Amino acid sequence: xxxxxxxxxxxxxxxxxxxxxxxxxxxxILHSHPQAGGTMNNKIVQLLYKTFVNRGFATLRFNFRGxxxxxxxxxxxIGELSDAASALDWVQQIHPEAQTTWVAGVSFxxxxxxxxxxxxxxxxxxxxxxPPANMYDFSFLAPCPSSGIIIQGEAxxxxxxxxxxxxxxxxxxxxxxxxxxxxxxGANHFFxxxxxxxxxxxxxxxxxxxxxxxxx
Numbered sequence: 001x002x003x004x005x006x007x008x009x010x011x012x013x014x015x016x017x018x019x020x021x022x023x024x025x026x027x028x029i030l031h032s033h034p035q036a037g038g039t040m041n042n043k044i045v046q047l048l049y050k051t052f053v054n055r056g057f058a059t060l061r062f063n064f065r066g067x068x069x070x071x072x073x074x075x076x077x078i079g080e081l082s083d084a085a086s087a088l089d090w091v092q093q094i095h096p097e098a099q100t101t102w103v104a105g106v107s108f109x110x111x112x113x114x115x116x117x118x119x120x121x122x123x124x125x126x127x128x129x130x131p132p133a134n135m136y137d138f139s140f141l142a143p144c145p146s147s148g149i150i151i152q153g154e155a156x157x158x159x160x161x162x163x164x165x166x167x168x169x170x171x172x173x174x175x176x177x178x179x180x181x182x183x184x185x186g187a188n189h190f191f192x193x194x195x196x197x198x199x200x201x202x203x204x205x206x207x208x209x210x211x212x213x214x215x216x
Contacts (some may be wrong), residue, residue, distance in 0.1 A: 004060075006090040009082040011071030015062030016040060017091070018053045025100040026091050027052035028116075029061040030084055030109030034074050038108060039067050044129060044191065047199050048104045055206065057102070058095045062087050077112060077136070084116050092122075100124050100213065104202075107159070107189065110150075111136045117146055125209055127202055130156055130189055134163035144171050149180040149205045151198055153187030180205055 032038030065072030105113030
């Protein structure tokens with residue numbers, strides 16, 4: 001997986017990119033909170049990256065500003081959203097013929113990813129792992145433009161499952177999109193002992209969505 005450096009709003013951003021054929025779909029993976037140790041090398045981020053690569057996506061994971069070799073300093077989500085937009089721009093320059101784009105985010109990265117979803121109509125699917133619905137405002141999802149899956153740990157000690165359920169219930173009132181919601185039994189915020197179950201949820205969902213896309 002080649003290391004890449006690409007331009008961001010505050011200087012260079014560091015990533016890992018797996019190219020694919022010209023018309024391949026694109027996937028962008030966003031890591032958890034930079035001030036809580038989140039990086040593009042987190043286990044969950046790497047697993048998400050790997051599953052999209054295995055499915056033939058042009059896939060990018062990268063470090064938000066101030067993490068690893070990425071320049072800049074933490075900006076409470078405002079700058080990080082700009083970083084994510086720049087990352088997607090960079091992949092799209094390489095893959096201008098991509099038919100579909102997906103975004104997957106972990107915790108803080110799920111919040112950023114869902115904001116990016118609102119700004120980029122080409123994003124047709126999302127995966128949100130433990131979105132911090134009790135810590136950040138998700139009211140911008142009005143309406144949520146794409147279908148996706150939200151995965152939550154039953155024993156999450158950071159994000160309250162009830163706050164995530166409230167978010168899911170709100171999104172499910174919208175027409176023309178479908179929100180899947182899986183709760184992983186016994187899992188904490190990092191799915192420490194349940195990574196296999198979490199990824200089975202991701203893979204089952206991708207199998208279902210991508211099969212539907214092929215039939216269209």
